[in-house]
Amino acid sequence: MVLKVAVIGCGSIAKNRHLPEYSQNSEAVITAVCDIVEDRAKETAETYQADYYMDYKKMLKEADIDAVSVCLPNYLHAPVSIDALNAGVHVLCEKPMATSTEEADRMIEAAEKNDRKLMIGHNQRFVPSHQKARELIASGALGKVYSFRTTFGHGGPEGWSADGTDSWFFKKDEAFIGAMGDLGVHKADLIRYILQDEFTEVGAFVETSAKEKADVDDNAALILKSKKGIIGTLAASWAYTSAEDNSTVIYGEKGILRLEDDPVSSLIAQYANGETVRYELGAIQSNDEGGQTTSHVIDHFVSAVQNDTAPLIDGKEGRQSLEIILGALESVETKRIYALEK
Template identity: 50%
Template sequence: MNPIRVAVIGCGAIAQRRHIPEYASNPHVELVAYADPVLSRAEEMAETYGGKAYSSVDELLANEKVDAVSVCTPNYLHAPVAIAAADAKAHVLVEKPMASTAEEAEQMIEAARRNGVYLMVGHNQRLMPPHVKAKEIIDSGRLGKVLTFRTSFGHPGPEGWSVDGRESWFFRKEEAAMGAMGDLGVHKSDFIRHLLSDEVAEVGSFIGTIDKKGTDVDDNAVCVLRMKGGAIGTLTASWTQYKGGDNSTVLWCQNGVVKIGTESGDEVTVELTDGSKEIYKVGAMATNEKQVPSGVIDSFVECIRTNTAPSISGEEGLRSLKVILAAFESEATGRMISLD
């Protein structure tokens, strides 16, 4: 089988630290092109990994025949770039949140369907080893029904991560659409849906900008969720956890509790009502400081190689996005918001 010809659109931090190196280490991939409006960034990637550099998506797609594209742009460009790539008959892996609005996400899904290509969303939390183990435990049924939960994701903010630091697009609403909720909250709305094999029925939230100066995007959110299956819980997202960032989830079940990443970040702890305790050390979760492989790139490549639709599909990305959009509606209206 010929190598899968891949282009990466957007050469900022997520492309430099995850997408491009993970493609480069996959034996079934040939990196052929990169696009970034700051041409020097694309040129640096081309010099390091091989391929050609372009300053625009249109120029790249006009000059290169690619099998697949990673969309690593600012959020407001996710939809137009993904649609252009799909129209060029390329499979699309788009970073989260997949779009700024539900309408954009639906247009992306339709473009992929129309062109017979895959659309996958980079919700890497599903693939982190502790999260995979926790889902295996929940799905086994031995803890009974999940009754209540809390899931949270926080760090000091994008200024230490983005290649542009405090001047990053992350802090400009017209480009980011949303702040901590788009960066971190949507990961956890996707994860809790996946972990519980259930959909969110109702959302209430407090969302605001508490400490980041000079930005009009949210830096903190606390949400209350009611799942269709009856479980209730909280989801929090924060860009102001300046010390002791968090990516943990706790599930209280009929027969015990499951704690994910509450201690060192790489463990799953099960405490049963009979007094027994189990600890599973299954591998680390990726953090901004420690980039372990996300699993997303290899999964995307395998879908293409085997002609298998991705499980983290555009439809899944849209469902997770709708939870976040409902949370913003709750903040704006002061009401609980029901999801269809």
């Protein structure tokens, strides 16, 4: 049975990822869209031959839908997702999933209570180089992993967001957190996935120096320690003005893995015995023209619902990654290393 979906929020992430990827999936059909800006909702509906709404609660009551994508400002992720789950529809929610662990717990509880799927849109797990690195580490090819550095930075969301420099991304009451929540949470999720390890401690510095209108962080640097004793750094920035950096480097006993750190080879394995293996696995998705055409998130979500399987990034996984970012905020506030929940 074809999955009937709605998209709540018709901004850039919906326009460039969710809507076209649902449209390209033969197992899904877009039946409704919702946005508080009527022209945006109407135009989107016309493009995809769907019904449009300006009130998502009205849409949940009236529209014939099985699932929704929640593509809204961060502070709305949890309440809208919970309402949708309680209405009996499956939810794919953009990251970060919530603004607190309490909100995340309520989302997870709503999904379980209503027997619905809840997936968080951490697309970096689907990047081929990241999946290959996870496989190599799990196989023992790198030996004991010692440390890592992972980075996600670009020139800022004003070049991506539908509202440009007036975007909600820069407003604390709507975004709750800046580059660390926009980009850093992706890398927090990714490094957990690649290492198959959880983090126990985090320390952080944040700064607002590049975006004059922002009242959230535009540069963040974290240091992390895992249960296995792996230490590393995570950087998130809206101040990489000339080029995007989406790289990760893993340092191990038997070699080094360089992910998305070379324009040609998406993964380079440099071994201590002198051997170098270059993998050309396809480009990582990007906001720039010529970026990967699909994030694979939508296809995975549709498949999970259709086949009644657990999504790769369910609510509990999303919560674990969110907790790292929340812990970083606590570290900034207290100027101390913050111990994460066990």
